[in-house]
Amino acid sequence: MTAPRLKVNWPMLSDALALGLVLLDGKGRVLHWNAWISRYAGIALADAQGHTLEEVFPEALSAPFRKAVANALRHRLPIVLSNVLHRAPLPLYARAEHRAADQRLPQSVTITPVAQPGAGHLCLLQITDTSTLATRERVLQLRSDRLSREAVIDGLTGIYNRKYLDDKLRAELERAQRSQVPVALVMFDVDSFKAYNDNYGHPAGDRVLVAIAHAAREQINRATDVLARYGGEEFAAVLPASDKIGAQRVAEKIRSAVEALAIPHQASSVAPCVTVSLGVACHDPRDGYPGAHELLELADRALYVAKRNGRNQVRWTISSATPLDIFPVTQR
Numbered sequence: 001m002t003a004p005r006l007k008v009n010w011p012m013l014s015d016a017l018a019l020g021l022v023l024l025d026g027k028g029r030v031l032h033w034n035a036w037i038s039r040y041a042g043i044a045l046a047d048a049q050g051h052t053l054e055e056v057f058p059e060a061l062s063a064p065f066r067k068a069v070a071n072a073l074r075h076r077l078p079i080v081l082s083n084v085l086h087r088a089p090l091p092l093y094a095r096a097e098h099r100a101a102d103q104r105l106p107q108s109v110t111i112t113p114v115a116q117p118g119a120g121h122l123c124l125l126q127i128t129d130t131s132t133l134a135t136r137e138r139v140l141q142l143r144s145d146r147l148s149r150e151a152v153i154d155g156l157t158g159i160y161n162r163k164y165l166d167d168k169l170r171a172e173l174e175r176a177q178r179s180q181v182p183v184a185l186v187m188f189d190v191d192s193f194k195a196y197n198d199n200y201g202h203p204a205g206d207r208v209l210v211a212i213a214h215a216a217r218e219q220i221n222r223a224t225d226v227l228a229r230y231g232g233e234e235f236a237a238v239l240p241a242s243d244k245i246g247a248q249r250v251a252e253k254i255r256s257a258v259e260a261l262a263i264p265h266q267a268s269s270v271a272p273c274v275t276v277s278l279g280v281a282c283h284d285p286r287d288g289y290p291g292a293h294e295l296l297e298l299a300d301r302a303l304y305v306a307k308r309n310g311r312n313q314v315r316w317t318i319s320s321a322t323p324l325d326i327f328p329v330t331q332r
């Protein structure tokens with residue numbers, strides 16, 4: 001049994017397609033295009049037939065597109081212009097306001113050489129609208145940006161988290177070694193914070209951490225400085241290209257900014273308000289190459305001395321220090 005023969009109306013069928021079709025002759029002149037192209041180009045087929053695409057779209061076809069069509073006609077090379085590298089080769093617009101703003105429809109274009117007996121070599125262009133793909137890509141990009149941000153940001157205070165600071169400290173120590181510039185680390189910790197939580201409640205304690213983070217951030221001016229919540233009620237700042245004078249100044253500014261917040265703390269063993277103790281470790285590349293862990297330990301040791309000596313103060317040390325080389329900054 002033979003299959004029933006159907007006389008297909010190809011032009012009608014191509015007009016029903018949800019993609020653009022353009023057929024060019026061997027000289028690159030339009031032989032035919034479908035209704036989809038007429039709609040998005042805003043040009044009737046009759047006005048395009050017999051003209052090259054440069055003549056039809058004098059307002060700029062992308063250079064890679066023109067080259068790809070020429071290669072298809074001259075060397076019979078098929079090509080796909082993906083929307084990643086070539087977002088919109090043809091001036092096609094979904095809406096009039098997009099045309100006014102030259103906001104082209106995102107497209108993917110497939111260019112195929114076609115041998116037509118009796119008519120020489122033709123070239124078929126298929127153009128698909130990739131705007132939904134582009135929207136999905138944008139959404140995925142936004143989501144991925146958000147996830148990358150969340151991975152390095154502390155949820156409570158909005159400043160960087162420990163992981164980011166550890167990475168940054170390692171990178172800055174390497175850079176310090178290469179460029180022979182100093183780098184400093186400040187660690188600070190809220191004084192009598194257990195007593196604060198016990199007295200005012202955990203949510204009030206959280207608000208104090210947020211206020212301290214914001215106050216400290218305002219004291220850190222350089223774009224390359226990084227302030228992080230290092231864990232619990234402990235914070236840290238990496239100060240690239242800072243020597244001990246600069247780092248001591250920043251640490252003292254943080255100390256007095258927290259004091260100036262004047263957050264009442266009746267249960268503190270130090271002052272009637274919330275205070276912080278700070279330890280600074282400065283690294284001069286001429287003293288060798290300490291690891292991040294070593295510098296953190298030095299800053300922590302200085303912080304410990306600040307705590308032991310009465311809190312609400314800054315103590316500092318340098319990377320070539322012996323365990324006893326911890327010096328005061330805060331003047332009393």
Ligand SMILES: Nc1nc2c(ncn2[C@@H]2O[C@H](COP(=O)(O)OP(=O)(O)OP(=O)(O)O)[C@@H](O)[C@H]2O)c(=O)[nH]1
Binds near residue numbers: 193202203204233
């Ligand atoms: N509200 C709040 N409290 C926290 C958070 N993380 C840690 N803490 C509390 O911080 C307190 C730290 O207590 P300690 O390590 O004893 O230190 P401290 O009481 O501040 O005493 P010094 O540091 O010696 O002045 C603990 O009670 C923790 O529960 C947090 O995210 N929010």
